[in-house]
Amino acid sequence: MKRTGGSDAAKRRAGEAAADRVTDGQVVGLGTGSTAAHAIRALGRAADSGLDVRGIPTSFASRQLAREVGVPLTTLEEATPDVAIDGADEVCERPGGFDLVKGGGAAHTREKYVDSAADDLLVVADPSKLADPLAGPIPVAVVPDARPVVAAAVRELGGEPTLRAAEHKDGPVVTDDGNLVLDCAFDGFDPDELSAALSATPGVVEHGLFCGLADAVFVGTEDGVEVLEASPE
Numbered sequence: 001m002k003r004t005g006g007s008d009a010a011k012r013r014a015g016e017a018a019a020d021r022v023t024d025g026q027v028v029g030l031g032t033g034s035t036a037a038h039a040i041r042a043l044g045r046a047a048d049s050g051l052d053v054r055g056i057p058t059s060f061a062s063r064q065l066a067r068e069v070g071v072p073l074t075t076l077e078e079a080t081p082d083v084a085i086d087g088a089d090e091v092c093e094r095p096g097g098f099d100l101v102k103g104g105g106a107a108h109t110r111e112k113y114v115d116s117a118a119d120d121l122l123v124v125a126d127p128s129k130l131a132d133p134l135a136g137p138i139p140v141a142v143v144p145d146a147r148p149v150v151a152a153a154v155r156e157l158g159g160e161p162t163l164r165a166a167e168h169k170d171g172p173v174v175t176d177d178g179n180l181v182l183d184c185a186f187d188g189f190d191p192d193e194l195s196a197a198l199s200a201t202p203g204v205v206e207h208g209l210f211c212g213l214a215d216a217v218f219v220g221t222e223d224g225v226e227v228l229e230a231s232p233e
């Protein structure tokens with residue numbers, strides 16, 4: 001579920017600090033959400049000042065924003081991202097890295113394959129996103145016809161699925177790829193085990209657990225940015 005606790009100034013500091021890590025000639029996975037949007041805007045300004053950068057968007061929204069602010073775009077067919085900058089709904093440190101819950105904006109399917117393809121994943125967040133342990137719910141994108149069987153499988157795993165409703169239309173949220181989202185609440189879970197079980201469920205397109213993918217987390221605060229680097233395992 002989308003957490004809305006952090007201030008926009010904290011999100012901006014995180015986004016700008018991560019964008020600052022991008023170097024000339026790099027291809028950047030452009031995450032989705034209000035925090036990643038600040039990184040995209042910063043990359044637009046950097047491109048304007050002469051930085052050679054190309055972005056691979058993870059959603060309709062990040063593509064639109066990148067176009068508006070002047071980040072040149074490319075695709076996974078043409079390039080591999082050197083780095084991805086993406087937000088998160090929850091961040092929890094683990095040995096050797098971080099576990100994330102993503103998908104509050106229903107973009108986690110594209111985010112997962114773009115973030116996974118990047119050499120480095122930089123997460124941008126505010127302190128309200130730090131969690132230990134992860135609490136969820138876990139967004140699960142499903143093929144629309146498969147919703148009842150995926151919901152039954154989630155209940156078998158001990159979860160309670162809720163079809164995500166759209167805010168400004170009657171009916172459910174439909175993802176950029178035409179899928180539905182089940183927000184699945186669990187009363188405590190092991191991220192690796194749950195991730196594997198959800199990935200193995202027929203009808204699941206992608207889920208919002210990103211285990212061990214992130215290399216660093218930029219946490220914007222009211223007066224600066226704290227950078228959490230993945231600790232050695």
Ligand SMILES: O=C[C@H](O)[C@H](O)[C@H](O)COP(=O)(O)O
Nearest residue numbers: 033034035087103104105107
């Ligand atoms: O589907 C959306 C994404 O996973 C976002 O990166 C995540 O929800 C965080 O968004 P925000 O920075 O707006 O809190």
